[in-house]
Structures are given as structure tokens and as C-alpha cells.
Amino acid sequence: MKRLLILEDGTIFEGQAFGSSEESIGEVVFNTGMTGYQETLSDPSYCGQIVTMTYPLIGNYGINKDDFETINPAIFGFVVKEYCETPSNFRSDESLDTFLKANDIPGIAGIDTRKLTKILRKHGTMRGILTKANENISVEEGLSKLKNKEPLTDQVARVSTMKPYVAPGRGYRIVLVDFGMKHGILRELTKRDCHVTVVPYNYSADNILRLKPDGIMLTNGPGNPKNVPESIEMIKKVIPSIPTFGICLGHQLLALACGANTDKLKFGHRGSNHPVYDFETKRAYLTSQNHGYAVTEDSIKSTELELTQVALNDKTVEGVKHSKYPAFSVQYHPEASPGPDDTNYLFDKFIDTITTFKATLKEEA
Numbered sequence: 001m002k003r004l005l006i007l008e009d010g011t012i013f014e015g016q017a018f019g020s021s022e023e024s025i026g027e028v029v030f031n032t033g034m035t036g037y038q039e040t041l042s043d044p045s046y047c048g049q050i051v052t053m054t055y056p057l058i059g060n061y062g063i064n065k066d067d068f069e070t071i072n073p074a075i076f077g078f079v080v081k082e083y084c085e086t087p088s089n090f091r092s093d094e095s096l097d098t099f100l101k102a103n104d105i106p107g108i109a110g111i112d113t114r115k116l117t118k119i120l121r122k123h124g125t126m127r128g129i130l131t132k133a134n135e136n137i138s139v140e141e142g143l144s145k146l147k148n149k150e151p152l153t154d155q156v157a158r159v160s161t162m163k164p165y166v167a168p169g170r171g172y173r174i175v176l177v178d179f180g181m182k183h184g185i186l187r188e189l190t191k192r193d194c195h196v197t198v199v200p201y202n203y204s205a206d207n208i209l210r211l212k213p214d215g216i217m218l219t220n221g222p223g224n225p226k227n228v229p230e231s232i233e234m235i236k237k238v239i240p241s242i243p244t245f246g247i248c249l250g251h252q253l254l255a256l257a258c259g260a261n262t263d264k265l266k267f268g269h270r271g272s273n274h275p276v277y278d279f280e281t282k283r284a285y286l287t288s289q290n291h292g293y294a295v296t297e298d299s300i301k302s303t304e305l306e307l308t309q310v311a312l313n314d315k316t317v318e319g320v321k322h323s324k325y326p327a328f329s330v331q332y333h334p335e336a337s338p339g340p341d342d343t344n345y346l347f348d349k350f351i352d353t354i355t356t357f358k359a360t361l362k363e364e365a
């Protein structure tokens, strides 16, 4: 069965449909990870996006029951050069095609993903349409469908939890604000014995403080951080009194709450080998990344934030800390999945920040 991928600029790719046969419209982005397609597919930060993998063979180790980053994948489409119908791995439970069908995610295979990626790198990220399988649609019709579809602004509301829930532990009490959380973040906190209360993105500061948290974590999530102004207001109110750690969208929101600005990158950072330099440890780390927006460096200067880390490829902001409050954040994914766990120590740093903060409070009392 045939299907087209038509980009906003009129470029057409013809390939074979796999996964769901439905049509999909989204922002087309590329991911350079050589492995980790299951974690990519199930990362809620891809809500609203059609992802192409630059690695040419996808699906060869199947889909297993352990590596999901959420149980409700939110990605809008999947574009590959070659997909493997017969996975070979002892952990594999089903094929990529079966998984995509079961989760209503349309896929296209057999297209030149190198060409597609070069186009996106040159022109910047573009919107695109994956046509219905076997539908005879003209480019004009495809483009007019694209034009008539408003870009999404409600992705966080779509993927955040509706109600709070608890993952019990005997350690510090953490409120995890879910903007579209990758399960890896919860896993890292429970591994450290934290008592985690996961709350919706629009939970109020008062309700969060009523839970008497020792720390607050702001998760990753989809879309433009400026689409969730209520969360920015909440963050302003909690950071003076509670140690806070932000990841990816959580980092962007923390920066916005402190008066900095964010902007859209030309084609973003998505992959598992992005080098980052840390001014505090004076070390470079390899990191897992998935973001299309970034905090603008100039905007930090007029705030109480300090720049702690930069991307070595394009010098964009990768980490900040507050100069007065116990708050810090990173643009990348220390929980990895997929990708290297060089920066996993940041979860320990968060726990240490809480311990130090509590000791200071005791001294002051």
C-alpha cells in the first residue's frame, strides 16, 4: 500500500504505508539516534510531531514490554528508510508494524530519509502530511489540508496526567509535575527511594505546597513552553521555598518563570549523542536530547539565573541554575532512554540539594 509524505514546501516523498492507515498532520522532525526507536515512539514530548529516524534500518529488535516511556504513545507519525518485519531479539514481543497499528500511529517506509533530513536541516523544521494509505490525493489537496489545519497548542494538556497519583517511597517527598513525563524520570526518583506524587501540569502552587514536598521536579513535555502560562505562574510561586529540578520542557518553564526567554531552534536537537559542556564540573558529557525550543542565552543576563551548561555543537543553552534559590535545570535528558546515562548523577545532585537546603533551614530555625 502506498502513502505520501508531503512537506509544507511542496516536497513529496512516496513510500509504503505501514502501521495505521490513517492520515496525519504534524511537524516533521528528525532523530539521529542509532537505536532507541521504541523509547522515541513512546516519548510524549513528540506529541504533534512526525518523526523520521536517520538510522536506515528500524524495527530489527522489535518492541518489548519494558522499554516504554509512556503507555500511551503520542507521536503523530513515523518515517523510516527500511522497516524490519521480522524482528530478532529475545526481548521482542511484537513487531514495529503491529505496535504502530495497535496505537493508531501511521508510518511510511522506503523513502530517502537522508534527503528528507537534509531538507529539514537546510530549511528548518516544517509541517507535513502523511496521507491515508492507498489514497489518491494530489499535492494541491494535501497542501490545502495542511494549510487548513491549525498547528496544535494544547499538547501538554493532551499528555499530562488528569489526576494526581502516588508512587510510594520512604525517602524525600517529591512532587513531579507531569507535562508529558517520560517514565524514566519517575524511575530515577523511585530508585532513590523518593515518595513521588505525580500531579497534572495545571495543578496550582497552593495545592503543590499543601503536599509539603521536599522537592519539585518539572518534567519534559511537548510543544512550545509558552503554551502553558499557568505552569510558569505556578513555578514562580514554588521556587523560592522548595528545591526544584527541571528537565527539558521543565527547564524551559523554569527559565521563563525566572524572566528569561525561549525561542524555536531551526531544526532542534533530537538524538542520543549530543555533547554538552558543564562549566561547573569542567567536563563534557554525551546526552540524550529531544527539543525544538531553547532558552536564549542573552535573555539570561537580566535574570537571577546563571548559565551552567552549553551544547558543544551549536553553543545553545543546555543548563541553568538560580543564584538565590535551590533551583536548577537541564535541557537534555539525564534519565537517558534512549541514550547515554553520563548525566544520571544529576538526580543525586537534586537529592543532595534537598539535603543541604533542609540543613540550612534547620540552622536558621
Ligand SMILES: NC(=O)CC[C@H](N)C(=O)O
Residues within 6 Å of the ligand: 045, 219, 220, 221, 222, 223, 224, 225, 247, 248, 249, 250, 290, 291, 292, 293, 294
Ligand atoms: N523533550 C522536551 O521536553 C521538549 C521540550 C519542548 N517541547 C521542545 O521541543 O523544546
